[in-house]
Amino acid sequence: MVALTERIEKRLTIETVEVAEDTTAIRSLDWDRDRFDIEFGLQNGTTYNSFLIRGEQTALVDTSHEKFRQLYFDTLTGLINPTEIDYLIISHTEPDHSGLVKDLLQMAPEITVVGSKVAIQFLEDLVHWPFKRRIVKNGDRLDLGNGHEFEFVIAPNLHWPDTIFSFDHKTKTLFTCDAFGLHYCSHSTFDEDLAAIEADYQYYYDCLMGPNARSVLSALKRMAELKTIKMIATGHGPLLYHNVEELTGRYRTWSQTQTKAETAIGLFYVADYGYSDRLVQAIANGITKTGVAVELVDLKAAVDLQEIRELVGRCAGLVVGMPPAASDATTQAALSTVLGSAKDKQAIGIFETGGGDDEPTYPLLNKFRALGLHVGFPVIEIREAPTENTYKLCEEAGTDLGQWVTRDRSIKAMKSLSADLDKALGRISGGLYIITAKKGDVSSAMLASWVCQASFKPLGFSIAVAKDRAIESLMQVGDRFVLNVLEEGNYQKLMKHFLKRFAPGADRFEDVKTQPAQNGAPILTEALAYMECEVVSRMDCGDHWTVYSTVYAGRVSNPDGLTAVHHRKVGNHY
Ligand SMILES: Cc1cc2nc3c(=O)[nH]c(=O)nc-3n(C[C@H](O)[C@H](O)[C@H](O)COP(=O)(O)O)c2cc1C
Numbered sequence: 001m002v003a004l005t006e007r008i009e010k011r012l013t014i015e016t017v018e019v020a021e022d023t024t025a026i027r028s029l030d031w032d033r034d035r036f037d038i039e040f041g042l043q044n045g046t047t048y049n050s051f052l053i054r055g056e057q058t059a060l061v062d063t064s065h066e067k068f069r070q071l072y073f074d075t076l077t078g079l080i081n082p083t084e085i086d087y088l089i090i091s092h093t094e095p096d097h098s099g100l101v102k103d104l105l106q107m108a109p110e111i112t113v114v115g116s117k118v119a120i121q122f123l124e125d126l127v128h129w130p131f132k133r134r135i136v137k138n139g140d141r142l143d144l145g146n147g148h149e150f151e152f153v154i155a156p157n158l159h160w161p162d163t164i165f166s167f168d169h170k171t172k173t174l175f176t177c178d179a180f181g182l183h184y185c186s187h188s189t190f191d192e193d194l195a196a197i198e199a200d201y202q203y204y205y206d207c208l209m210g211p212n213a214r215s216v217l218s219a220l221k222r223m224a225e226l227k228t229i230k231m232i233a234t235g236h237g238p239l240l241y242h243n244v245e246e247l248t249g250r251y252r253t254w255s256q257t258q259t260k261a262e263t264a265i266g267l268f269y270v271a272d273y274g275y276s277d278r279l280v281q282a283i284a285n286g287i288t289k290t291g292v293a294v295e296l297v298d299l300k301a302a303v304d305l306q307e308i309r310e311l312v313g314r315c316a317g318l319v320v321g322m323p324p325a326a327s328d329a330t331t332q333a334a335l336s337t338v339l340g341s342a343k344d345k346q347a348i349g350i351f352e353t354g355g356g357d358d359e360p361t362y363p364l365l366n367k368f369r370a371l372g373l374h375v376g377f378p379v380i381e382i383r384e385a386p387t388e389n390t391y392k393l394c395e396e397a398g399t400d401l402g403q404w405v406t407r408d409r410s411i412k413a414m415k416s417l418s419a420d421l422d423k424a425l426g427r428i429s430g431g432l433y434i435i436t437a438k439k440g441d442v443s444s445a446m447l448a449s450w451v452c453q454a455s456f457k458p459l460g461f462s463i464a465v466a467k468d469r470a471i472e473s474l475m476q477v478g479d480r481f482v483l484n485v486l487e488e489g490n491y492q493k494l495m496k497h498f499l500k501r502f503a504p505g506a507d508r509f510e511d512v513k514t515q516p517a518q519n520g521a522p523i524l525t526e527a528l529a530y531m532e533c534e535v536v537s538r539m540d541c542g543d544h545w546t547v548y549s550t551v552y553a554g555r556v557s558n559p560d561g562l563t564a565v566h567h568r569k570v571g572n573h574y
Pocket residue numbers: 445446447448449450451464465466468469470471498499502566574
């Protein structure tokens with residue numbers, strides 16, 4: 001129970017550090033945050049970084065997450081009287097950086113808010129009263145005096161459509177907010193320990209930046225025009241100082257690989273409409289789990305129709321988020337181009353964005369069908385504000401689509417094993433188990449046989465979980481789940497049930513007898529035994545994660561019962 005108590009008290013601390021001349025970083029340290037979104041697990045917490053730059057005038061770059069309200073303002077007022085801040089630069093409006101903007105403007109109504117046009121529009125809806133503003137475009141400058149001249153770089157989609165970078169010519173610091181960040185919480189202000197951070201740096205890129213690889217490459221091109229960048233002051237994790245070239249280089253390499261991927265799915269939507277951004281992210285994550293690259297295109301900003309034709313031409317699948325019924329000419333032309341360039345053998349998936357005025361889905365789906373496209377997942381309808389379940393459904397829909405476009409590749413890989421080796425490997429056998437997990441309102445389950453005790457002290461075991469499994473996102477480090485052991489002679493019904501092909505978002509426990517474990521995950525009443533478990537670490541094993549977990553409670557329902565054993569003939573199937 002000790003572990004349980006420890007987890008409930010989430011540690012929030014704040015640190016301020018002089019990171020360059022006249023530049024103070026205010027780092028909000030969120031030590032125990034274990035999720036960004038349901039499908040984005042964090043192993044090392046995160047930080048939200050805000051920066052105070054004092055020339056003759058003073059600017060604050062971004063704020064913090066609202067959970068830091070008290071701590072953040074106590075710290076900020078210790079550094080400066082907020083009414084002396086002249087500018088608040090908004091790199092982008094995602095709530096973890098802009099959560100305290102309204103409070104700050106209440107304290108200091110004379111502050112001029114600086115941001116992209118989209119960001120300012122968003123803030124108008126958030127703040128609800130007039131505030132001073134300055135909309136900036138690429139190349140615009142803001143002189144704070146004492147040499148601190150800021151230059152703005154428009155960097156849409158990194159990772160929100162309204163993103164700008166700000167470059168201080170005096171300190172050669174580029175403030176990038178989400179881009180080049182990582183979810184990593186430590187007392188280190190900088191990136192001196194590359195080995196410690198590189199895995200999280202890449203994971204963050206894969207989750208948030210990979211689908212926007214083209215936008216990353218455009219931003220890198222614009223950054224090159226700034227000549228020398230000494231430091232990248234990111235909004236999450238350590239600031240990049242010791243490895244600026246190395247780490248920006250990695251963004252370039254990954255993005256180039258991504259845009260040349262063998263199999264890609266194009267995801268077309270109107271950014272900032274309805275719930276599109278978050279839904280898109282969940283679908284993109286689901287696709288990425290299958291090893292397929294995703295390319296996001298904002299229909300409203302897609303002026304180059306030839307680029308759309310080229311992208312659709314090389315994509316194995318397409319996903320379209322419904323735009324508003326009365327959308328502008330650019331959006332309509334872009335959508336018609338997607339439709340006009342689609343071809344049979346591609347897969348299509350359509351989702352509503354829940355803007356209240358979406359174009360109807362079925363007429364569009366039927367047009368794609370008439371062209372011979374395969375429907376990769378049923379239309380995702382958004383009737384009310386999305387919940388974690390909606391996002392899970394989107395993720396699973398993305399995975400289904402990704403699995404469909406890679407089906408030939410998967411079959412080929414299975415056949416490539418030599419017959420002797422395949423049969424020999426098949427002699428490795430295991431028991432039969434159902435893993436069940438629940439996080440908030442989201443639950444999932446899977447049948448597993450690659451389960452093996454791995455330690456006495458602590459009591460622990462490993463499970464190999466395929467990277468594209470639905471339950472994978474509920475088995476991040478720190479997550480809790482139940483291992484249900486199936487009984488010899490009495491497992492067929494449960495096995496058959498959990499091996500069904502479930503539609504995205506389906507309730508996997510319908511018609512199954514369960515009771516909740518202490519950790520909330522369902523215990524299967526008909527299982528021989530169950531154990532309550534917590535994920536401690538995950539190892540990347542090619543197409544699977546080996547998930548090591550400890551066991552802290554459990555029971556056997558039939559002391560004489562034996563575990564069902566799974567014998568198989570070949571090693572390239574479970
Ligand atoms: C006998 C047997 C054993 C399995 N063992 C595992 C396993 O250990 N790990 C795994 O990721 N999948 C395993 N699977 C596949 C999953 O059971 C999975 O539920 C199924 O393919 C559906 O995938 P989904 O949950 O992602 O929709 C096994 C399947 C069978 C038939």
